[in-house]
Amino acid sequence: MAEEGHSGGKLPSDIAALSFEEALAELQDLVKRLERGDNKLDDAIKSYERGALLKRHCEAKLREAQLKVDKIVLGPDGAVATEPANLD
Incomplete structure (x- = not known):
């Protein structure tokens, strides 16, 4: 299952x-x-493209983690509770 990116690409x-x-x-x-700098130009371009995709994936994973952290709430008695994050 591939993730959606900023440009809508998977x-x-x-x-x-x-x-x-x-x-x-x-x-x-x-x-x-x-x-x-020991790559051939074509290999360097492919590496750069893959790096951009990896960066996008890491950013998405960090956003997911932030949403989960944001769902941690304090209950009425002051106890820490969690709410399931709706990541859909």
Whole structure:
């Protein structure tokens, strides 16, 4: 199941299946390889494109986490409770 992006395009299923931590680690690895500059131009462009998709995926995961955190509420007795986030 792929995620919708800002432009309405879907993420490739391999990226959509990644956890935040996995996507971030791959993005960091891509950035390191691009900074070294040892890629051919076509490979660098493909890496940049994949990095942009990974970044979009990480941002979506962070938004989901923020929505969940925002749903944590204080009950009438001052106890912390949670409400299920409606992420649809």
